[in-house]
Every structure is written in C-alpha cells, then in structure tokens.
Amino acid sequence: MQKRRIVIVEGSAAGPKAAAKARRIDNSAEVVILQKEADLSMASCGYPYYVGGYFDDRNMLLCTPTGVTRNPLFYLNAKDIEAKVNSEVTAIDRKGHTVSFRNTVTGDAGEMAYDKLIIATGSVPRMPPVPGVGLDGITTLQSMKDADFLRKVRDEGKIKKAVVVGGGLIGIETCEALQLAGVEITVIELLPQLLMILDWELAKLASRIM
Ligand SMILES: Cc1cc2nc3c(=O)[nH]c(=O)nc-3n(C[C@H](O)[C@H](O)[C@H](O)COP(=O)(O)OP(=O)(O)OC[C@H]3O[C@@H](n4cnc5c(N)ncnc54)[C@H](O)[C@@H]3O)c2cc1C
Secondary structure, three states: OOOOEEEEEOOOOHHHHHHHHHHHHOOOOEEEEEOOOOOOOOOHHHHHHHHHOOOOOHHHHOEOOOOOEOOHHHHHHHHOEEEEOOEEEEEEEOOOOEEEEEEOOOOOEEEEEOOEEEEOOOOOOOOOOOOOOOOOOOOOOOOHHHHHHHHHHHHHOOOOEEEEEOOOHHHHHHHHHHHHOOOEEEEEOOOOOOOOOOOHHHHHHHHHHO
16 A cells, blocks of 8 residues: 655744654654755754854754754654755645645755645744845844854954844844844834833833843
C-alpha cells in the first residue's frame, strides 16, 4: 500500500510542531515540510538578543538545547521527517491534491502530491503605507535575514542613529538590542502609549525608564 503523505507548508515554529505531531500520530506516513527560508525552527524570540550581542553564535537560534542544529538532516534522523528548505510553495491544486513549489536559490520548480496539507505560513509585519518603506537601510525584525542584517549593522558599527517605528513588544526589544549595539534610538508610536498590552500606569513607568 502506498504511504500517506502529509505536506506542511512552512518550517518555522508551527510547521515543525505540526510535522512532529503528524509523525507521532501516524508512524507510517511520509511527512514533508516545505520551508521558504534557508533555516528551520528559528528561535525568533532570540533575534533581538543576537542583534544586541548577548551572544555571538548565530547557530544558537537554530539548535536544540544539546547544540544540534535543526537542519534537514536533523529532521530526517531524529524525526523521520523530510524538510525541504529554500522551497517556496507557489500554488495549491486542491482538486488534484498537489502543491507546486520553487527553489528560491536555483529557481527550479517542483510539484508534490499530498494526502493531507497543512498550511502554517505565519505572518508578515504590516508595513505602514508611506512612501519610502522599501528604501535601503529599512528593515523589519521578523526573519533570520532581518536578524542577520541588523547584526551586521551592529558589527560594522557605522550606524549611529536609528528610528524604530512601532512601540510594541518587538519594537521595544529592538530598541534594547540597538541600544546595546551603541546606536542612538528614537521610537515612534501611533498610539497614545508605548507597549499597548500594558495598563497605562505600567506603560508610563516603562517609558520613563526608557
Ligand atoms: C523579534 C521577535 C521576538 C519574539 N518574541 C517572542 C517571545 O518572547 N515570546 C513569544 O511567545 N513569541 C515571540 N515572538 C513570536 C513568535 O516568534 C511567533 O509567534 C512564531 O514565530 C510564529 O511561528 P509560525 O510558525 O506561526 O510563523 P513564522 O515564524 O512567521 O514563520 C512563517 C514561515 O513560513 C514560511 N513561509 C511563508 N510563506 C511560505 C510559502 N509560500 N512556502 C513555504 N514557506 C513559507 C516563512 O519563510 C517563515 O519561515 C517573537 C517574534 C519576533 C519576530
């Protein structure tokens, strides 16, 4: 009998979790992750700390507590899951039960049949609809690519001033990281207080400390 194939689109946090669960539920299925980026299971929460220089080893964002990098080989050996990186899903044919994907490095296209498809493609930061958002030197902090860019900024030490647009959790963590990197920062927030998740008294206290 042909093996059931479960295909999961994305390999950051939710996708690998879904893949591991699928493997536990169905030991005989073929489980495949298609991940657009080059990395898998990135510890996004650690990006600000890497950017700020709390630690220097980029691999710490990608490894297990025992120091094993969560790369395709790890997924194959430890979990019997095939993880394809640099593989962006470009189309889904629900009737035909196939996904099309494109290798983001070589441009090669591929197609894969599935029995079950799980889409867990996360989110993208909402860029303000203002002119100039695409200019060089403007970045979000959402991906390894962003973290690498900001870490380079830190290491080169050429940038002395930065503006952080958005005073939510990630904005404030980014301020802290850049401040550690010796950059002078202004944070701009649309709402009447920073850290809107807090009561105003606490937010006031945080603002005063900042
Ligand atoms: C700087 C920062 C700090 C954070 N700190 C914390 C924290 O302290 N505590 C906390 O709980 N959470 C924190 N978070 C949030 C947490 O990281 C996210 O909730 C989590 O990453 C969401 O995981 P996800 O798998 O749903 O999506 P994402 O991490 O957004 O991953 C989506 C993935 O899908 C891939 N993808 C998209 N489209 C395709 C496609 N067509 N084909 C293939 N792949 C595709 C992308 O390349 C990406 O890798 C933080 C996030 C950031 C950015």
